[in-house]
Amino acid sequence: MRRASSEANGQTKPTYTYAKGSFVAVKLYGKQSCNVYLAEVLQESEDDIHVNFMKRCGDNLYNWPAQRDVSWEPRENVVCQIDFPDLANKREQFRFKKSDLTIIENHLRVEPYQFK
Numbered sequence: 243m244r245r246a247s248s249e250a251n252g253q254t255k256p257t258y259t260y261a262k263g264s265f266v267a268v269k270l271y272g273k274q275s276c277n278v279y280l281a282e283v284l285q286e287s288e289d290d291i292h293v294n295f296m297k298r299c300g301d302n303l304y305n306w307p308a309q310r311d312v313s314w315e316p317r318e319n320v321v322c323q324i325d326f327p328d329l330a331n332k333r334e335q336f337r338f339k340k341s342d343l344t345i346i347e348n349h350l351r352v353e354p355y356q357f358k
Contacts, residue, residue: 260286260323265338267321267346268293278321278346280304280338290314296327296336302343303335321349 260266260283268279281293295311296304304327322345327336 258317258320258323260291260320265324265326266291266293267324267349268295268315269319269321269350270315278350280324280327284312286317287314289317291317291320299335302337302340303330304338305333305335321346 262283262285264283266281266283268281269276270279279295281295283291284294285292292312292314295307295313297307297311299305324342324346325339327338329335330337
C-alpha cells in the first residue's frame with residue numbers, strides 16, 4: 243500500500259494505492275446494514291478499486307466462490323489492507339490472521355459476526 247495525496251476543493255486528502263494481488267477489507271452497504279467482505283485487489287482507478295470477493299465458509303474460513311464475485315468499489319469503502327491468507331486445509335479454504343481481523347474490527351468498531 244502506498245500513500246499519496248490528492249486535492250479536492252483546495253484541501254489535500256490522503257489517497258492509498260493497493261498492489262494487484264493484495265488483500266483488503268471492504269464495506270458494502272445494504273438497505274439496513276453494513277457488512278465487511280474480504281477481497282483480492284485486481285486493479286484500481288483514481289476513484290475506485292476492482293476487487294474479487296472471497297466467500298466465508300466457516301469460522302475464519304474463506305474460499306473462492308464457484309462463480310467469481312468481482313466488483314468496482316469506491317476507495318472510501320476500503321477499510322484497510324490485510325495480509326495474504328494462509329491455506330487452511332486441502333479443500334482450498336483459506337484463513338486470515340486473527341490480528342488482521344482485529345485490525346478490521348478496530349477500524350469499524352463492529353462485532354466479528356458482521357464479517358461476510
